[in-house]
Amino acid sequence: MHIYTQTQVTEFCLEGRFLDFVIKDGYKLKALLLWTSEGECYVKLAKHLRSTFDLRLPKGTWLQVVGTKQYDAKKDKLTLKAERVMAAREEMSKQPALKNQNQPKPAKTQTILVCQKSDCMKRGGKAMCHALESELRNNGLEDNVIIKGTGCMKNCKAGPNLVMPDKTRYSKIQAAQVSALIDKHFGAEIQEQSENIAVPRFAKV
Numbered sequence: 001m002h003i004y005t006q007t008q009v010t011e012f013c014l015e016g017r018f019l020d021f022v023i024k025d026g027y028k029l030k031a032l033l034l035w036t037s038e039g040e041c042y043v044k045l046a047k048h049l050r051s052t053f054d055l056r057l058p059k060g061t062w063l064q065v066v067g068t069k070q071y072d073a074k075k076d077k078l079t080l081k082a083e084r085v086m087a088a089r090e091e092m093s094k095q096p097a098l099k100n101q102n103q104p105k106p107a108k109t110q111t112i113l114v115c116q117k118s119d120c121m122k123r124g125g126k127a128m129c130h131a132l133e134s135e136l137r138n139n140g141l142e143d144n145v146i147i148k149g150t151g152c153m154k155n156c157k158a159g160p161n162l163v164m165p166d167k168t169r170y171s172k173i174q175a176a177q178v179s180a181l182i183d184k185h186f187g188a189e190i191q192e193q194s195e196n197i198a199v200p201r202f203a204k205v
């Protein structure tokens with residue numbers, strides 16, 4: 001007789017307000033506590049997220065979390081594990097403009113839509129998302145450009161699929177192509193960023 005493990009793993013995408021971090025042994029970041037429409041939610045963080053998280057995240061910030069949920073029927077236990085955490089779009093639109101005197105122009109928020117469903121993820125979507133995040137960060141665009149996870153875009157076999165802010169759709173995008181894509185769509189903003197952070201050559205100190 002076979003013993004079936006009654007564990008189901010599916011994907012989830014939820015939004016909620018950040019309540020607190022869960023830290024173990026005094027320093028190891030393990031999880032986030034979020035307040036969602038279903039109440040308080042404990043979300044474990046995937047290892048690659050733990051080292052990159054900004055612990056100064058203000059409480060009450062709206063977050064969008066994408067990951068996998070595992071239901072263990074034997075223990076009747078549901079475990080959520082985050083693979084990606086982003087500022088929720090609603091929050092960005094509600095937030096007053098950031099007070100940053102070094103930025104002469106107010107930041108304009110743009111959104112890149114990325115399919116988070118399994119066909120796209122299997123075809124390299126996860127690595128592509130990580131590449132997108134790091135390219136935006138490396139170019140100083142992380143506050144101006146949001147990556148928003150979506151449901152199936154009905155183009156599964158040509159995944160990973162994404163839609164740029166100007167509505168241009170891309171299919172079969174792999175991590176190695178992301179840098180060129182960001183240059184193509186955000187070249188002007190990247191140029192602007194580099195001008196803003198340039199140190200005057202003869203500045204007095």
Ligand code: FES
Pocket residue numbers: 115116117118119120121151152153154155156157159161
């Ligand atoms: S799974 Fe991504 S388009 Fe269908």
